[in-house]
Amino acid sequence: MPDLLLELFSEEIPARMQRKAADDLKKLITNGLVDAGLTYEGARAFATPRRLTLVVSGCTASSPDIREERKGPRVGAPEKALAGFLRGAGLSSIDEATIQSDPKKGDFYVAVINKPGRKAEDIIAGLVPETIRKFPWPKSQKWGVAGEGALRWVRPLHSIVCTFGIDAEAPEVITFDVDGIVTGNTTEGHRFHGKERFDVKRFDDYEAGLKARKVILDLDERKDIILNDAKTLAFAQGLELVEDGGLLEEVGGLVEWPVVLMGSFDEEFLDMPDEVIQTSIREHQKCFVLKDQKTGKLANKFVLVSNLIAPDDGATIVAGNEKVVRARLSDAKFFWETDLKTGLETRLYKLDNMVFHEKLGTQTERVERLIALSSALAPLVGADADKAARAAKLAKADLVSDMVFEFPELQGLMGRYYALAQDEDASVAEAIEMHYKPQGPSDEIPSNPVAASVALADKLDLLTGFWAIDEKPTGSKDPFALRRAALGVIRILEDNNIRLSLFDVFKTARPDFTQGRDLMGFFADRLSVHLKDKGARHDLIDAVFGLGNQDDVLMISKRVEALGEFLSSEDGTNLLAGYRRATNILRAEEKKSGETYNGQVEGAHLDAAEEIALAAAIDTARSAAVEAVEKEDFEAAMSALAALRAPVDAFMIEVHVNDERAEVRENRLKMLNQIRETTRTVADFSKISG
Structure with a gap:
């Protein structure tokens, strides 16, 4: 079956856009082929600074013929109905329709529409230009011919390769044009080492032709070359590369033929923190830093990646980068020394002029709230209140x-x-x-009690503040990262084993706060996602939240964990089955009579041995479960419930609930209600599925 090769050749595509652009091109074209009735065996997309490439292999040569039957009005229907049917079916007269009979509805018209399949070349010739014109670049500009229909592309588009055919034959160029750019079968290689254009037939010779002209098509291959060459170069100097995945991805998108070189800077700059040196070199020159293998400290050398094979082995390129790095590090050293002389507290007045949010005041006002909240949280998390207040006071000073x-x-x-x-x-x-952390699912969590108190205060002030002004996340939009803040609170509480009533903290953060229930619902959603990611069943989470007034993250997590372990045991499974039988009977009787059976079980009306045993077991289990929950020992609470398994089973098998004696029947229904209420000491079993 034939293969499709598509290349969109342009000026430099920003590195941050390349991988997604390649994925978007693959998705849009392959989806379009499938929608048009074509199938394919595989597809791969590639990106370099100057091209997006897609190869679709094993594509069918044409779409299938389609036969469609469209039901019309009954025979003898009004003229308007017939005219509408003919128009919709594309028929010129009612004679072109067939008549079918229905025993109930009588005779009606049917239009049989045959749509012949289309050649793949014709489908591609329409699909690709449409894709190019509607391509979802994050940012684009109009290029070429001015006017409303001008092409929008990230950078000027120069040429389009579009070939289609099988390996055994010369592929056909699928001809179309986009804004005056006519498709062909020629492209060019590296901007400096392979400018001459060459013919393209199929993907294998296209990729090989590019490599011969100093273009490596695959971004991941370029990244591997950069990483391995950088490590080798560092090792030869007795150094170790400080790996940076984000920078590697970016640099891989800046070059088509990576050449790895090493430069150096003055040792005096090593007096600054390593992070300052690394950030300055990375942000300004897109270079990697190196560290001494023995000390772990940064070395006064860096690795750069060039897109040129220089005649002087890169000496001029290295010298140019060293000059810029020296200037940037000189700036950073000036900032460092100036900041050290000024100090943090001296800068606090500048926060008066830094607006946090127009409805929530300045950073100074926010710092005042953090001081108060951190001090209040400190004893709850085991921190020194004075140190927490001091940290909160200085937490935002470095912003200025x-x-x-x-x-x-x-x-x-x-x-x-x-x-x-x-x-x-x-x-x-x-x-x-640490008060900003965690900022992602794999980020470090504050463990120092002082850091935990300020980190919690920072996030809870953020959440209560934006809830108070009704700036909540909606759908996929969360401009103030409130979901991340809530998850950060959850992870800090869990990892540090901190018990905290969120309702109380909301009021501490903002005494006039009235949206505690709504904000707690938001926390419940975040906690559900968090626990599901850890493997917890959604129904068990619902069962714990079903108890109501659950605002202690640590206790919720422990209840869910203990409930999951309990229900995976034989005792838990059987007790759940007995609970369901009991509640089904109880619900049916409550619905029938309109009454509830909340009263105490009366010993005088206990008749059968099984119900006497169950009544005693319920009293024992309830007391033990309540005591265990108060001690936060949920495993013990589950063990207490497990003791109900045998007496519940015996009761359900041997005892007839709807006894003829009214007082006995009512007493037994109360006992079923007590089974329900006893299980609610740990969870709402009615929410549990399976």
């Missing part, structure tokens, strides 16, 4: 430092360095850095 102004991603970290330099307590310095 020269270094963080230049490199915002260093916020918090620079605050820690500056705090240590001015002899702040180590736990205070750590809290300044």
Whole structure:
């Protein structure tokens, strides 16, 4: 079966857009082929700085013929109905329709529409231009011919290769044009090492032709070359590469033929924190830093990636990069030294002029809230209240430092360095850095109690504040990262084994807060997602939340975990079955009589040995379960419930609930209700599926 080869050749595509653009091209074209009735065996997409490429292998040569029957009005229907039917079916007269009979509805017209299949070439010739014109670039501009129909592309589009055919034959060029760019079967290689155009037949010779002209088509292959060559170069110098996945992805998108080189900078710059050096070199020059294998400290060398095979083995390129790196590190050193002289507390007044949010005040006002909330949380998390307040006071001071102004991603970290330099307590310095964390599912979680108190205060102030002004996440939009903040609170509480009533904390954060229920619902959703990611069953989460007024994250998590273990045991499975039999009978009787059976079981009306045993077992289990829950020992609470299994089974088998004696019947229904209420000491069993 034939293969499709498509290349869209342009000026440089931003590195951050390349991988997604390749994926989008693959998705749009293959989906379009399938929608048109074609099938294919496989598809691969590639991106370099100057091209997007797609190869679709094993494509069918044409779409299938389609026979469609369209039911029309009954025979003898009004003229308007017949005219509408003819128009919709594409028939010129009613004579072209057939008549079918229905025993109930009588005779009616049917239009048989035969749609012949289309050649793949014709489908592709229409699909590709449409895809190009509607391509979802994050940012694009109009290029070429001016006017409303001008092509929008990320950079000027120069040529389009579009061939289709089988290996044994020369492929056909599928001809179409986009904004005056006519398809062909020629392309070019590297901007400097392979500018001459060459003919393209199929993907294998296309990829080989590019490589011969110093273009490596596969982004992941370019990344592997960069990483391996950088490690080898570092090892030869007795150094180790500081790996950076994000930078590697970006640099892989900046070059078509990676050439890895090494440069150096003055040792005096090593007096700055490693993170400052790495950030400055990475952000300004897209270079990797190296560290000494023995000490683990940064070395005064860096790795750069060129897109040129230079005649002087890269000496001029290295010298140019060293010059720029030296200038950038000089700037960073000036920022570092200036910030150290100024100190953190001296800068706090500048937060007066930094608006956090127009409805929530300045950063100074936010810091005041953090001080109060951190102090209140400190005893609950085992932290020193004075240290928590001090950390909260300085937590945002580095936002107005020269270094963080230049490199915002260093916020918090620079605050820690500056705090240590001015002899702040180590736990205070750590809290300044860690109060932003965790910022993602794999990010570090504050474990120091002072850091935990400030991190919780920061996130809870954020959540209660935006809830108070009705700025909540909607659908996929979460501009203030409130979902991340809620998940951060959950993870801090779980990992540090912290018990906390969120309803109480909401009121502490904002005494006039009235949306506690709604915000707790948001936390419940986040906690459900978090627990599901850890393998918890959704119905068990629902069973715990079904108890109502659940606002202690740690206790909810422990209940769900213990409930899952219990229900995976034989006792748990059988008790759940007995519970369902009991509640089904109870619900049916409550619906029939309109009454509830909430009263106490009366010993005088206990008749059968099995119900006497069950009544005693319920009293024992309920007391033990309540006591265990109060001690936060949910395993023991589940064990208490497990003791109900045998007496519940015996009762359900041997005892007839709807006894003829009214007082006995009512007493037995009350006993069924007590089974239900006893299980609710740990969860709402009615929410459990399976």
